[in-house]
Ligand SMILES: Nc1nc2c(ncn2[C@@H]2O[C@H](COP(=O)(O)OP(=O)(O)OP(=O)(O)O)[C@@H](O)[C@H]2O)c(=O)[nH]1
Ligand SMILES: [Mg+2]
C-alpha cells in the first residue's frame with residue numbers, strides 16, 4: 271500500500287485509500303488510521319453489501335482515476351458495481367494462495383456516466399519504484415515530511431539521528447510505526463538502486 275501511494279506522490283497524483291471487502295472484516299476500518307493521520311481521504315467499501323458506493327462515485331466524477339492494488343482485492347468488481355454496463359471480467363481468489371489470479375490483464379480506460387474516466391489495471395503483486403529517487407521518498411510520506419521540518423538536522427534521514435522529530439513521534443505513539451518502516455524500506459531500496467546505476 272505504501273509503495274503504491276509513494277509512486278502516486280512522486281508522480282504528483284492525489285491518492286485515495288480504499289478498503290474493499292469490508293463485509294469480510296467489519297472492524298478493518300482501523301487499519302486505515304495511519305492513512306487518515308497522514309491526510310489521505312479513505313473509503314470503506316463492500317461490493318457484497320453495496321457499501322461506500324456514493325462516496326466512491328463522488329470521488330470519481332469528472333476526473334480520470336486509476337484503480338491500483340493487489341490482484342483479487344476487487345477493483346474490477348467495484349467498477350462493475352458503479353457502472354454495470356462495463357461488464358469487466360472478475361475472478362476468483364485462489365483458496366490455497368489466498369491471492370488473486372490476475373483476471374484483468376491490461377490497463378483499460380472506460381468512460382463513466384457521471385463524466386470522467388476510470389482506468390482498471392491488472393493487480394500487481396508489487397510495484398517497482400521506477401522514477402522515484404531517494405529524495406522523492408521523503409516527500410512521498412506527507413506526515414513524515416511535515417514532522418521532518420522539526421528534526422535537529424535539516425538533512426535528517428530519520429534513521430537514527432539525534433533530535434529526530436519523526437522517531438520521537440513514533441516513540442510518543444503518534445506517528446504509525448509501519449509508515450516509518452515503509453519509508454525506511456523505500457529509502458533503502460531507492461538508494462541502492464541509485465548506487466547500482468552509478
Ligand atoms: N466478499 C467480497 N468479495 C468481493 C468484494 N469485491 C470483490 N469480491 C470478490 O473478489 C474476487 C476478485 O475480484 P476482482 O474484481 O476480479 O478483483 P481485481 O482486483 O479486479 O483482481 P485483478 O483483476 O486480478 O487485479 C471476486 O471473486 C469478487 O467477487 C467484496 O466487497 N466482498
Ligand atoms: Mg480486475
Ligand SMILES: [Zn+2]
Nearest residue numbers: 421426428434
Ligand atoms: Zn528526522
